[in-house]
Amino acid sequence: MSRRTAAILLAAALAAGTAGCGATGGSGSGARVLTVFAAASLKAPFTALARSFEASHPGSKVTLSFAGSSDLATQLGQGAPADVFASADPANMAKVTGAGLAEGSPRNFATNTLTIAVPPANPAGITSFGDLARPGTRVVVCARQVPCGAAAVAVEGKTGMRLAPVSEESAVTDVLGKVASGEADAGLVYVTDVLGAAGKVKGVPFPEAASAVNTYPIAALRGGREKNLAQAFLDEVTGAEGQKVLADAGFGRP
Structure with missing residues (x-):
């Protein structure tokens, strides 16, 4: 990790600790506010990139709204104001572009892969995807309209196994929270x-x-109000620094 990237991530972590519900920045006096809707799985790298963007664009503030991609696409379709949308899959982006809400063609900027999260001690002894189908195993997944849920359905189709989850969540961060709290195996x-x-x-x-x-x-x-800033933010995410921050967070290249 570069010294610059490490500094950005540290600043982002400190900001996230005081930002409450994932919003960064604020309106400020005379500030140009860029509103970004982003998939919940992007919280760490986008918080870092927002801080970097503000530093390189004096007088700008980036407000981040994180949620499941399907929820964000629905909000945008209902008229929620935003300048940028980053989805965790092409399907939910297609809802936005299909409604005529996008400015130009979307750019692919990252990839991500499923894994099984278990509590640190792994009390249920999960070692494979097949173990998730064992009777009595408390499994939590994303709802199928959410990208992580759609990916889980695709894996089920590939393997021929059907899971019986105890809960289906609207965002991947909610799945993670249930495992971390011990509510799920x-x-x-x-x-x-x-x-x-x-x-x-x-x-x-x-x-x-x-x-x-x-x-x-x-x-x-x-419908965004800060079109120039929006394009600049896209350039940062898809550029060398953005790709470095995303790679450090574990994302693959598109």
């Missing part, structure tokens, strides 16, 4: 979520995940 999350969990969960990789790799697209939004 295992959950299907992204590799990046386990890396960012700081030891609260342990990852169990499984080869079948390679059949359902998610590609992340990003687009400026037609």
Whole structure:
């Protein structure tokens, strides 16, 4: 990790600790506010990139709204104001572009792969995807309309196994939270979520995940008020520094 990237990530972590519900920055006096809707799995790297962007664009503030991609796409379709949308899959981006809400074509900027999250001691002894189907195993997944849920369904189709989850969540961070709190024996999350969990969960990789790799697209939004800043933010995410921050968080290249 470069010294610059490490400094950005440290600043982002400190900011996230005081930012409450994932929003960074504020309106400020005379500040140009860029509103970014981003998939929940992007919280750590996008918080870092927002701080870097503000530093390189004096007078700007980046407000981040994190949630499941399907929820964000629905909000945008209902008129929620935003300048940029970063989705965890092409399907939810297609809802936005299909409604005529995107400015130009989306750019793919990252990939992510599922892994199994278990509590650090792994009390249920989960070692494979097949173990998730054992009777009595408390498994949590994302709802199928959420990208991590769609990926789980794809893996089920590939393996011919059907899971019986005790809960289906609207965001991958909620799945991670249930595993970390001990409410579940295992959950299907992204590799990046386990890396960012700081030891609260342990990852169990499984080869079948390679059949359902998610590609992340990003687009400026037609109704946004800060079009120049939006394009600049897209350039940062897809550029060398953005790709470095994403790689450090565990994301793959598109």
